Amino acid sequence: MTHTEPATQATCPVTGATAAATDTDPLVVDFPLRAPGIPFPPPEYADYRDRKGLVLSHLPDGKRVWLVTRHEDVRAVLTNPGISSNPEHAGFPNVGETIGVPKQSQVPGWFVGMDSPEHDRFRKALIPEFTVRRVRAMKPAIERTVDAQLDAMLAAGNTADLVADFTLPIPSLVISALLGVPPADREFFESRTRVLVSFRAFSDEERSAAAKDLLRYINRLIDIKQKWGGDDIVTRLLATGAIGAHEMSGVLMLLLIAGHETTANNIALGIVTLLKNPQWIGDERAVEETLRFHSVADLVSLRVAVEDVEIAGQRIKAGEGIVPLVAAANYDENLFACPHAFDPSRSARGHVAFGYGVHQCLGQNLVRVEMEVAYRKLFERIPNLRLDLPDDGLNIKYDGVLYGLHELPVRW
Template sequence: MAETSTAAPSEHLAYPAPRASGCPFDPPPSLLALQEEDAPLARARIWDGTSPWIVTRYDQLRALLGDPRLSSDTTHDGFPFRNAAGQVSDRVRRTFITMDDPEHARLRRMVTGPFAIRNVEALRPSVQAIVDDLIDRLLAGPKPADLVEAFATPVPSLVICELLGVPYTDHDFFQRNTRVVVRRTSTPDEVVAAQTALIDYLDDLLGDKLTRPGDDLLSKLAGQRVDTGQMTRREAAQMGVLLLSAGHETTANMIALGTVALLRHPEQLALLRGTDDPKVVAGAVEELLRYLTITHSGRRRVALEDIELDGQVIRAGEGVILAGDVANRDPRAFPDPHRLDLTRDARHHVAFGFGVHQCLGQPLARVELQVVYSTLYSRIPTLRLAVDPDQLEYKHDGLVYGVYELPVTW
């Protein structure tokens, strides 16, 4: 017979859970321990006192992310918001990632084209030029340098600005406001103010694109969608904010955190530095994505119907948190999962999610990371940390994991 959890909320695991001291790359030990239990589907106590289900096993997570009975729609009762600010902001700024099909699919299709693999591959020479130019500037500048500020953040920011048609000269504005949005400790008022500023900025930019279009995604949204009535200008602005913010924040953190991981695993860095085989580089990127899984706040859903899973029942109206960072360390899917192994076939990881809501920008992220990881360490073979590793400050308070600064020298 299927069972449901009857434990009192005080007995449930607190989420998000702390990482172990001295283990910055590993998921919280309490979640890893949960993964090994006979009945790993359990309750987690979150910020508002509610206790949604938490999923840590790889097979269960994939099954649920592909199940249409789980909803991404934040307007449903029982949705497990990440914090008070997220509860407010997700209702202020509605995008396709907080919708279900068919509305999700309709809006997503409007921006899918530029992120198709063939179109993204056409950007590879531009990405390479951006990476080479930033490395030239890094080498010509003072030592030590902050790799986050001088390289990891500008690479994806320049790329997404070029793709969208956003002036890079405004990067301080949109990076500053994005940091407020993704910080767990931001208040609802701070997040709403930052999101409103970003939406207003994109709205004004879309107005310019309507009168002076260019060869960029925002111009296409303005001309093909807004001007024809398929989408309001405000909806297009909200979509623009999503693409702009996600397009630089996640990849920037992955570049920096991946560099820390490689510098802490010199034998793996040597494998990457010593190859010019694109397939080896691509495989290394997939393993780093699996090993680090920087989206460490879980993918949030709510059940629309009762769902039985391995003898347990998620009832309609109950929230679900799908911990992809823990699932990517499941030994049933990845033998010896806590070892960074760039020769591992990790292509089936869930760092980008799974199912209809998997990350739209993953082809672009892959190209950017492949170019960065195949170029940075070969052009600066003596790259090393300029501080003791224990001095690095990690983004435990962020919705996206990474380091705040990365002092390096060579």
């Protein structure tokens, strides 16, 4: 399927079709907000941001949800104690089921769906594993992983699909090392994680089977670590006693699912953007701007009001769903001038690509290192890398939740 590529240049200033600021009734729009073939982010986001208050939408299941698009309003939603992350609440937005991602009620330890204080026990147990210092210490191992992928690619010829050969394996291998998966099992782990996230190449049945294989493997890994221990996150988490044995597999699956495809998508889209803007190759600031520019997890931070709250002057009643649109916030001109321009020299730090509030991505600093190493090594070792796209252009991957690439054919 052909899709429009993300724009890397735009005439600036970009002005949305500003709606009358005197509207009293909220605009009501259809869901889903993004159809295949439209530019990203959807041009409507600028219009939504320019309107007073919030925008109302109806999900396919009929539930009404509030769309939040301005940066300050997204941050307000994600820090409001009257707003919950728990999908067990009636009214929580269901934007579509993702194969392999378990339902909250089926998985103890799925703490992205918990609120404080229940959530905090899990987060606090995991924080020491992802500190800036700890993540920097992982860098040499990440560099070896990236080099090994490039060695294999270079040995195989002068073409590659960077999604299959580079961007998907890197985060999978990094996570498997973090979990203490023995090197002999990492290829198995990588093959299963690849099936799990490749919804065009594999059927729903194959992807469900891959999720079951991974869960079975993770349970076996927990047993092994309980008996033998190791220098890994599983052994250390078990030692703290903060997370129960019955919750451990949910926590580990969550780390895998949160850290795999999102990272792969950011690396892949960033490579395309750097090839189109080669003056930024080798500049570390490209990492932060890539996170903002692509905002791959636009629809991940879903919420529900558990008491009556007010956001942007709009009263949201208890039980109503809220959809903060991260990509819309990351293109808010109040914070990011000329948002459609890829400009690593801007200060992109305030973006909410990792969310905001107590659920802000735990692994964000690991992602930054993976992206930095991947770009640096790729362009250092293959300086004549170029896109080798079919006539219909990039194959944009969009499952209704995450935004990425199905494949990224290159040659050198």
